[in-house]
Each structure stands twice: as structure tokens, then as C-alpha cells.
Amino acid sequence: MPAIQMKVVDSQDGSPVAGANVLFLGTAHEGTWTGHGGRSTNLFAAETTTDDAGEFHIPKQDFSAQPFFLNTIYDNPRLVVLKPGYVLLTLINTLRIIPSLDEVTMWQYNDQTVKMTRATDNNIPDTVYYAALYAGQTMSHQNACGWKKAPRFFVAVDRLAAEWTQKRMTVADPAVRNKSASSPLQPILMNEQFFVDNGCGSPKAFFAPYLR
Numbered sequence: 001m002p003a004i005q006m007k008v009v010d011s012q013d014g015s016p017v018a019g020a021n022v023l024f025l026g027t028a029h030e031g032t033w034t035g036h037g038g039r040s041t042n043l044f045a046a047e048t049t050t051d052d053a054g055e056f057h058i059p060k061q062d063f064s065a066q067p068f069f070l071n072t073i074y075d076n077p078r079l080v081v082l083k084p085g086y087v088l089l090t091l092i093n094t095l096r097i098i099p100s101l102d103e104v105t106m107w108q109y110n111d112q113t114v115k116m117t118r119a120t121d122n123n124i125p126d127t128v129y130y131a132a133l134y135a136g137q138t139m140s141h142q143n144a145c146g147w148k149k150a151p152r153f154f155v156a157v158d159r160l161a162a163e164w165t166q167k168r169m170t171v172a173d174p175a176v177r178n179k180s181a182s183s184p185l186q187p188i189l190m191n192e193q194f195f196v197d198n199g200c201g202s203p204k205a206f207f208a209p210y211l212r
Helices: 124-136 151-170 186-190 192-197 203-210
Strands: 004-010 021-030 040-049 055-058 072-074 078-082 089-092 113-116
Touching (some): 021 124, 040 055, 078 124, 078 151, 089 113, 151 203, 186 192, 186 203
Antiparallel strands (some): 004 055, 021 040, 021 072, 078 089
16 A cells, blocks of 8 residues: 555634544455355554644555455455544545455545544444444454554544543433443453463553553
8 A cells, every 4th residue: 555645624614633543444354155254354554643734644554465365355445533522534445345456555535635523422432433443453363463553543542432431421312321432442451461372462561651
């Protein structure tokens, strides 16, 4: 995946959205005779944050072209932008439902300016849910240590989940109040020995600098 650059602005007034966490992902899965049950893998994962002008840059991402030899089925690359106070922004290539290798090595939104919508309490649980889902895609059958590629994103989702847990009981709408939000970071921290045994090192030690 060649280097990409983009700009993020507020949909309401066009002002730059600074300090947003950006996660860029490429994934694939193994083809099977039944079409189900194949292994998944992360082709690449990279994170960054938007600067004061709302801009961000992600360098070239190298990856294995055939992680499952001839049975590799590619997923469209996706980019996720997370910023407290905004609805989660998710961009996915739309050239084809099942992309070719060439289509996995291009980003159709490159050099574009995209808009983020301001959030309400109603949006927060879904924002945390989908941000956690994408964070989890940094890990795979082939790489249990993928969380090392996006520590700031994991911590940002963790904090937003904790804030919602404290806030949701004060929300008037019962349908919204009953929506919980789970952190993708806490299961990693609670399974320290599993990741140590898999050669990842200590998650608690790794995330300590980011949690200060």
C-alpha cells in the first residue's frame, strides 16, 4: 500500500479536526471449500493522529501478497477516524466487493478531505462498538501481537468506553442508557500470560506509557 495523506474537517463548520486517532487496515481471509471457517490475517495496520490542520500522513505499508498461498481472499482496505465528540468515521474502498490484489494496493480516498459529524449521546455506544471491532482486526490467527501496531488507538477506545460507562446511567432515554460499550484493550490486559506465551511480551508493560 503506497503512502497516503488526507485531511479531516468538521462537517458543520469546516474547521480542522485536530488530534483525531486514525487507524488504517488491510485484511484478508482464507478461502475454504464451504466458504466459511477460514483463517483471517492482518495484511497491514498503521496508526497516526491528525495535526492542527486536520491532516495526516501514513507511510507505505508492505505486506505479504499471498498469506494463504493460492487461497487468499482479500478484503477492501479501510480507514477509521476516532475523535471524542464525533461520530466514528469509517472509509472503505468501494471499487469491488471482493478486491483484486491491485485494488488492495491503492486507496481511493487518497488526497481527499473528509468530514466528521458531531456526536450526541445516542452515537457514543455505536462509536465505541465499531472502533473496538476495527481495533480487534489488527490481530489475527497469524499475529496475536497485532495490537502493538496501534497502541494509541486501543487506548483512545478504552478511554471512550470508560467515559460512556460512567455517563450512560445519567442519560434520559432508556434505549440509549441500556447500551453498554466494551473496551478492546481490557481483554488484552487481563490475558497477560496468553500474550507472553505467544511471544508478544507483556501487554501491561507495553501499554503503560500510553495509559499515563
